[in-house]
Amino acid sequence: DTAVSQTPKYLVTQMGNDKSIKCEQNLGHDTMYWYKQDSKKFLKIMFSYNNKELIINETVPNRFSPKSPDKAHLNLHINSLELGDSAVYFCASSQGWGATEAFFGQGTRLTVV
């Protein structure tokens, strides 16, 4: 049983398109996150939701919009994709935040052409 699962694993799309990445966790955690990892492996927090409420909204273009329909899901929708959006996007979850370990999905490699 996969604890944190993301779909799709790979996503290749053209500039200007809109795409979504889905994330689900079956750990019963109350906090979920989206991270972006660039080509140099640098991991940056994008968003965090606790009990479906937005906790963190880092400096991210408003083309990125997270949606949390329930505690087990946090989807990421991206409008008007740009070349610079190419990266690996990781979903994660934790019980509480900050002082607790986060468990990560396998990542979604987004390539914008």
Next chain:
Amino acid sequence: AQKVTQAQTEISVVEKEDVTLDCVYETRDTTYYLFWYKQPPSGELVFLIRRNSFDEQNEISGRYSWNFQKSTSSFNFTITASQVVDSAVYFCAPPNQAGTALIFGKGTTLSVSS
């Protein structure tokens, strides 16, 4: 402001060598947690350990050990008798200032050759 530094960008060792990965975390907080994660070539992020700043005793798990020294703000990770399967990027990760998410160091790429 807090700052996490992994000064070693890349390390290469031969199997069975011991290797230590350094992490320095500068913060005004007196108590905090630090985490280590591993990212093997397959790409997933694997949680390794969480330590509290109160606890400066070495933590040992098999070939892995962690040494936390609050006086130098360092949380180092040692792999004893390294193996090829240890080849990965290793990240040190403290919580952000607000304590609402983990922030990650730039990572250290470890390559273990046979």
